Structure formats: structure tokens, C-alpha cells
Amino acid sequence: MVSSNDVQKLFLQAIISRRIVSQKLAVKLWEKSVDAVKAADETIEIHFGEDRNSWDEWITKINAALNPLDLELAHLHDQQTGKELYALVNRKGDEVAQMASDYNPTEIAYFKAIVEQIMLAPNEAFCVSSLAALREVNTLKPTMTKTQAEVVLGSFVAKGWLVKSKKGRYTLAQRTILELQSYLRSTYPDEVLECTVCFEMVTHGMACNTPNCKARLHESCYNTYRRRNHSCPSCSESWSTGDKKIVPVGEAAFRDGQDKLKRRTRRQSTADGSDEDGEGEEDEEVEEEPSQQTQSQPSQSQRKGKGKKKAMREDTMDVDEDEEEEAPPTQKRVTRLRG
Structure with a gap:
């Protein structure tokens, strides 16, 4: 029996299969879900609106239904383009959520160790070199070989948890953030x-270079702000074109050799996913790894339904990514990575 609640089901199935979508594509999926249900039963009255208020009400309704499952249809803005992105996320990080992961405890601990080095990177670079990432296997108990680590790193990139730049450095992906x-x-x-x-x-973005100024802006926010303002929003220092009052945040702030610097006090990650405070330790000196090309992303596999729901689902899922030229690439969905 078809009901108005099937709109939510079809919409969430479409979101899950794509993992992360732009707001424009999400609205189109909502519309397709409504059309699919109405096609199955024309007597059903379902509200759909393209205005922002209707969309916000729809998201509130979706999240109210997801709340008992500790799930949420969360959103953020792409740091470079400013595009609004949505994804279904798990807001519960306990051991039960960890057990649902495709990764074993050692791999989860490895991911957390890499995230730590990214977050603690000097100069607000928020990245770590390939060699430094591979060295993190030495902090694991039990450990893994570097060959195994390379495979796991490739998996983190392919599944959207990390991004590997052309220079061979890892940063946090939008999915992780x-x-x-x-x-x-x-x-x-x-x-x-x-x-x-x-x-x-x-x-990833820009920072005011005035001493003690805390202004940090996404690249997209910076570009929008500079169209109408020429001074820092925090300290009011003039941001004249061509001066050194603005410095990068992210990989552009990475300096050769910074991976050789003494680490700050860090939390030792263990295979059971716990974090323990540890003393700062000094890394061995190593040479920078040659630049590498970004790893390719695997294509996603789509699920098939049955009966009338199958027809409705296929109608809903049949939204061409080309309808939105800048929609995020479709990638294979994985379960939550928690630790």
C-alpha cells in the first residue's frame, strides 16, 4: 500500500546511494520522490515546494524521523566553491557504531592517527605527506606493514574519507569534516x-596575517567578502591587493620539511579506538616523497528493489547528475567510520 511516507523512504534511498549531494540535486531528488509516489497513487496529496522555506521544513521533518536512529541529514558548504552539500551521517560514535564499519579496529586506529597528524600540522597546513602518513603505522598496537598501510590509505581516499593531492599530501575530505x-x-x-x-x-582557506588576529575564512567566503570589503572582518586591518596581510590556510601553507619538526603533545591511538595522552616525540628525518597523482575514485553500485516499490525507486533514482553540472561525483557508499 503506497502512502505519503514513501516519499521519505525514496528520498533517503536516493541520498544514501549518492552519499553526498548538493542542495540543488537534493531538491531534485525530493521532487522525483514525490512524482514517483503520485504516479503510484494519484489520490495522495503531497506538498512539494522549491522555495527555501519548504526545503527547510522538509529537512526538519526528515531529521525528526531519523532522530531515534541517531542519524541526521546534515549539511555544510564546500570550502572552495561555497556549494551547500548534504549527507546522511551517524551522530553516535559508540562501540556499536564502530562495529558497523567496514574497517577493523587497527585500521580505525590508523585513520585516527592520520587525522591527528593532519589536525596538528604546523602552520595551519592541515595536511600530512605520504611518508609521514606511512610512518604512523609505528604508533599502532597491533601494527601493520607499510604495504598494508598503503592499501588502507588508498581505501580511505577511494571511499571519501581523505583527499590525496597531486603533491602526495593527505587532507580531510568533506565527508570526514x-x-x-x-x-x-x-x-x-x-x-x-x-x-x-x-x-x-x-x-582550507585564508587567514589574516596581523599578529594575534583570529580571522579565518573559507576560500569561497573570502572571495564573496572581498567583493564588498577591503579590510579584515576581525581586526579591521587593510587588505590591500598584493600585500602580505593575507596568508593561506591548508595545503598551500605547507612548508617543505615541516614533517620533520618535533611533534606536539599527541594522543596515542590504540587498536581499540581509544585515545591516550602521550609525550611529544621527535620524528626521524626523512626526505620528501615525490609528487603523486590523485588516486581515482571507484564507481558506485546501485541497489535494486522489487515490485511497485522497485518502479518507484527507479523513477526516483533516475536523476541524471548532468542535471546539475557541478554536482559532486557519485561514489561508493560505505558505513560510518567511527572511533
Whole structure:
């Protein structure tokens, strides 16, 4: 029996299969879900609106239904383009959630160790070199070989948890920032930066170079702000074109050799996913790894339904990504990575 509640089911199935979608594509999926249900039963009255208020009400309704499952349809803005992105995330980080992961405890501990080095990177670079990432296997108990670590690193990139640049450095992907933001804020309260304009987390953008000024802006927020303002939003220092009052945040702030610097006090990650305070330790000196090309992303596999729901689902899922030219690439969905 078809009901108006099937709209939510079809919409969430479409979101899950795509993992992260832009707001524009999410609205289109909502519309397709409504059309699919109406096609199955024309007598059903369902509200759909393209205006922002209707969309916000729809998201509130979805999250109210997801709340008992500790899930949320969360959103953030792309740090470079400013595009609004949505994803279904798990807000519960206990052991039960960890057991649902495709990764074993050692791999989860390895991921947390890499995230730690990214968050503690000097100069607000928020990145770590490939060699430094591989050295993190030495902190694991039990450990893994570097060959195994390379495979796991490739998996982190392919599944959207990390991004590997052309220079061979790893940074946090949008998925990690969105799904693990609570963990990042609670574990690294002194390292998490917020955009002075939109107040979302910053790992890539711009910073005011005035001493003691805390202004940090996403690249998209900075570009929008500079169209109408020529001074820092925090300290009011003039940001004249061509001067050194603005410095980068993120990989552009990485300096050769900074991976050789003495580490700050860090939390030792263990295979059971716990964090223990440890003393700062000095890394052995190593040479920088040659630049590498970004690893390719695997294509996603879509699920098939049955009967009438199958027809409805296929109608809903049949939204061409080309309908939104800049929609995020479809990737294979994985379960929550928690620790």
C-alpha cells in the first residue's frame, strides 16, 4: 500500500546511494520522490515546494524521523566553491557504531592517527605527506606493514574519507569534516578553526596575517567578502591587493620539511579506538616523497528493489547528475567510520 511516507523512504534511498549531494540535486531528488509516489497513487496529496522555506521544513521533518536512529541529514558548504552539500551521517560514535564499519579496529586506529597528524600540522597546513602518513603505522598496537598501510590509505581516499593531492599530501575530505565534526571539535578544540563569516569549520582557506588576529575564512567566503570589503572582518586591518596581510590556510601553507619538526603533545591511538595522552616525540628525518597523482575514485553500485516499490525507486533514482553540472561525483557508499 503506497502512502505519503514513501516519499521519505525514496528520498533517503536516493541520498544514501549518492552519499553526498548538493542542495540543488537534493531538491531534485525530493521532487522525483514525490512524482514517483503520485504516479503510484494519484489520490495522495503531497506538498512539494522549491522555495527555501519548504526545503527547510522538509529537512526538519526528515531529521525528526531519523532522530531515534541517531542519524541526521546534515549539511555544510564546500570550502572552495561555497556549494551547500548534504549527507546522511551517524551522530553516535559508540562501540556499536564502530562495529558497523567496514574497517577493523587497527585500521580505525590508523585513520585516527592520520587525522591527528593532519589536525596538528604546523602552520595551519592541515595536511600530512605520504611518508609521514606511512610512518604512523609505528604508533599502532597491533601494527601493520607499510604495504598494508598503503592499501588502507588508498581505501580511505577511494571511499571519501581523505583527499590525496597531486603533491602526495593527505587532507580531510568533506565527508570526514561533515560526518566526524563532533569528534574533531571535542578531540582537537584548540586546533579546529571556524570561518569568521559562516562559522563552519575551516581546513582550507585564508587567514589574516596581523599578529594575534583570529580571522579565518573559507576560500569561497573570502572571495564573496572581498567583493564588498577591503579590510579584515576581525581586526579591521587593510587588505590591500598584493600585500602580505593575507596568508593561506591548508595545503598551500605547507612548508617543505615541516614533517620533520618535533611533534606536539599527541594522543596515542590504540587498536581499540581509544585515545591516550602521550609525550611529544621527535620524528626521524626523512626526505620528501615525490609528487603523486590523485588516486581515482571507484564507481558506485546501485541497489535494486522489487515490485511497485522497485518502479518507484527507479523513477526516483533516475536523476541524471548532468542535471546539475557541478554536482559532486557519485561514489561508493560505505558505513560510518567511527572511533
